[in-house]
Amino acid sequence: MSRGFIIRRVGLFLIVVWAAASVNFFIPRLATGRDPIREKLGLLAASGGLRQEGVEAMVKAYQAKFGLDKPLHTQYLNFLLNSARLDLGYSLANYPARVGRMIANAMPWTMGLLLVATIIGFSLGTLMGALAVWARAPALFRHLVFPLMTLSAIPPYLLGLVVIYTLGLQLNIFPLSGGYSPGTFPGFRLDFILEVIHHSTLPALAIVLQAVGFWALGMRGMMVSTVGEDYIALAEANGLRSKTIFFRYAVRNAFLPQYTALGLSMAFAVSGQVVVEVVFAYPGMGTLLFRAIQASDYTVINGVVLITIMAIGLVTMVMDFTYPLLDPRISHQRLD
Amino acid sequence: MDKLSSVFTYLKDSPMLTAGLGLMAAILLFCVAGPLFVDTDAAQPLSVTPRLSPSAEYPFGTDDAGRNLLAVMVLGVPLTLRIGLLAGSVGLGVGILLGFGSGYIGGKVDTLIRGTVDTLLTVPSLVVLISIASTIREEISVEIMALVVASLAWMWPTRTIRAQVLSLRERAYVQMAKLNGMSSLEIIWKELFPNLLPYLAANFAGAVSGAVLATIGLEALGLGPQNEPTVGMTIYWAISFSALIRGMWWWWAIPIAFLAMLFVSLILIAAGLDELANPKQRMAV
Numbered sequence: 335m336s337r338g339f340i341i342r343r344v345g346l347f348l349i350v351v352w353a354a355a356s357v358n359f360f361i362p363r364l365a366t367g368r369d370p371i372r373e374k375l376g377l378l379a380a381s382g383g384l385r386q387e388g389v390e391a392m393v394k395a396y397q398a399k400f401g402l403d404k405p406l407h408t409q410y411l412n413f414l415l416n417s418a419r420l421d422l423g424y425s426l427a428n429y430p431a432r433v434g435r436m437i438a439n440a441m442p443w444t445m446g447l448l449l450v451a452t453i454i455g456f457s458l459g460t461l462m463g464a465l466a467v468w469a470r471a472p473a474l475f476r477h478l479v480f481p482l483m484t485l486s487a488i489p490p491y492l493l494g495l496v497v498i499y500t501l502g503l504q505l506n507i508f509p510l511s512g513g514y515s516p517g518t519f520p521g522f523r524l525d526f527i528l529e530v531i532h533h534s535t536l537p538a539l540a541i542v543l544q545a546v547g548f549w550a551l552g553m554r555g556m557m558v559s560t561v562g563e564d565y566i567a568l569a570e571a572n573g574l575r576s577k578t579i580f581f582r583y584a585v586r587n588a589f590l591p592q593y594t595a596l597g598l599s600m601a602f603a604v605s606g607q608v609v610v611e612v613v614f615a616y617p618g619m620g621t622l623l624f625r626a627i628q629a630s631d632y633t634v635i636n637g638v639v640l641i642t643i644m645a646i647g648l649v650t651m652v653m654d655f656t657y658p659l660l661d662p663r664i665s666h667q668r669l670d
Numbered sequence: 671m672d673k674l675s676s677v678f679t680y681l682k683d684s685p686m687l688t689a690g691l692g693l694m695a696a697i698l699l700f701c702v703a704g705p706l707f708v709d710t711d712a713a714q715p716l717s718v719t720p721r722l723s724p725s726a727e728y729p730f731g732t733d734d735a736g737r738n739l740l741a742v743m744v745l746g747v748p749l750t751l752r753i754g755l756l757a758g759s760v761g762l763g764v765g766i767l768l769g770f771g772s773g774y775i776g777g778k779v780d781t782l783i784r785g786t787v788d789t790l791l792t793v794p795s796l797v798v799l800i801s802i803a804s805t806i807r808e809e810i811s812v813e814i815m816a817l818v819v820a821s822l823a824w825m826w827p828t829r830t831i832r833a834q835v836l837s838l839r840e841r842a843y844v845q846m847a848k849l850n851g852m853s854s855l856e857i858i859w860k861e862l863f864p865n866l867l868p869y870l871a872a873n874f875a876g877a878v879s880g881a882v883l884a885t886i887g888l889e890a891l892g893l894g895p896q897n898e899p900t901v902g903m904t905i906y907w908a909i910s911f912s913a914l915i916r917g918m919w920w921w922w923a924i925p926i927a928f929l930a931m932l933f934v935s936l937i938l939i940a941a942g943l944d945e946l947a948n949p950k951q952r953m954a955v
Contacts, residue, residue, distance in 0.1 A: 605796030
């Protein structure tokens with residue numbers, strides 16, 4: 335892999351993060367010209383949490399603390415510097431909790447669920463899509479295409495409600511919500527890990543059900559043109575075993591566009607998962623975001639938006655770096 | 671008459687397109703005929719007895735706040751469709767402008783547009799939409815919702831249209847038109863555009879589906895038009911009031927059934943049109 339490609343790709347990642355931070359900074363200021371801090375303190379005062387005369391002083395103190403009394407470009411620079419240092423400030427609704435701390439607690443849940451569900455959905459879907467085209471595979475796989483297509487069209491959080499009702503409520507096999515039972519202490523122990531897996535099965539299932547159909551359809555399209563290629567016919571004429579032709583000749587080639595699409599799909603997958611987490615009250619970034627929306631906790635909303643975009647940007651970038659390992663034809667050398 | 675019969679030949683060739691259009695027709699019929707049979711005022715809270723399971727009088731049951739869910743669906747499905755169509759049109763429109771511009775003009779314009787699109791596609795759009803919608807929550811109406819969703823609905827159409835224009839640009843008939851002295855705009859309008867129509871239609875179905883998806887996502891988080899009985903807001907209320915655990919299955923299952931029909935219909939239409947536009951993709955398996 336050439337150094338030029340790596341520098342360009344990292345540059346692109348930094349641009350995405352900068353754009354995300356800027357959106358975070360400008361949207362609340364452009365949209366309404368409102369002052370979330372004053373609003374929040376006013377709300378607290380109205381609910382009897384604060385005395386009215388203290389509010390003006392607090393607004394002043396907050397504005398000085400966050401530099402809101404300075405001109406806009408100074409504020410913007412400060413904001414970018416703080417974002418770069420991942421200093422996301424304090425939660426407005428749960429002061430003195432730090433936004434960075436809250437996100438650090440939620441992040442492993444979200445990334446764990448996202449990566450496991452994506453890997454299962456992607457592998458299963460790709461294999462099923464390939465088998466749907468392979469003449470020697472059982473006919474069952476050909477008939478599965480239409481049901482899978484239907485599932486792929488339905489957002490995972492709606493599938494989530496259905497699996498909660500059937501597998502959770504009616505059959506009572508899986509817990510309905512949460513990441514672990516109340517009363518257990520999180521820790522790196524076998525019983526806790528098993529409990530997390532038990533709780534994560536239904537949200538993962540909701541995501542996988544949709545993803546399998548999506549990846550199966552994509553792989554099927556690619557396989558249709560791959561099995562028509564001359565090298566497949568040659569391999570058959572040479573008397574290679576069917577399994578060898580399937581995996582080494584057909585799947586290996588049809589798989590490449592599929593893997594490229596996987597990088598692009600991460601952003602889409604995390605969008606769906608945000609709502610899935612809310613439906614399952616799963617202790618990840620989606621639920622954190624939902625609670626912050628309900629409490630008008632703008633610092634948490636901004637923090638979650640920024641960190642999610644950063645995390646997905648990072649995942650996408652790492653995947654881009656792995657293409658040459660899979661496809662010897664890409665070396666990123668000729669791009670220079 | 672000739673045109674009509676050729677449409678039918680197309681439909682016979684593509685069972686997916688037929689099924690998709692049939693499903694869409696059923697949904698539209700429900701929207702159009704619904705108000706004739708049901709009093710849509712009952713979509714407001716406190717208008718009927720709350721918490722009734724489906725019966726002859728209320729086929730879809732009623733919710734906690736005393737809305738007749740049949741009336742809610744009769745009003746809500748067209749609202750959701752309207753947001754989808756508006757946002758999808760804006761998304762496709764911007765996609766056509768940028769896609770044709772990027773693909774046909776090429777050079778620096780192309781590099782800039784393609785770079786922007788590829789960058790934005792790696793950003794989880796729902797998360798950005800949430801940040802926008804949560805700052806203007808009080809002011810959200812159906813039209814503003816559509817605009818918010820449209821702001822991130824143009825990248826995919828731009829990308830796919832650009833790719834198509836790039837491949838069409840080199841065809842012999844385009845070169846011919848160039849030699850005949852046609853201007854770029856004329857070539858785009860008279861040569862490229864008609865040839866891309868099925869693609870654009872497929873893209874439109876995809877854009878509408880994406881827009882509805884984003885809308886429902888925002889609404890399920892409570893960030894939709896607060897006082898409109900849209901399908902997504904119904905799901906939000908059902909989740910908020912724990913309809914799931916309380917056994918009020920009709921409250922969430924019926925909106926989900928409508929959305930499933932809508933999404934399946936749109937994906938079938940898009941896939942069917944794609945097949946028509948690109949016969950190589952036709953899967954004779």
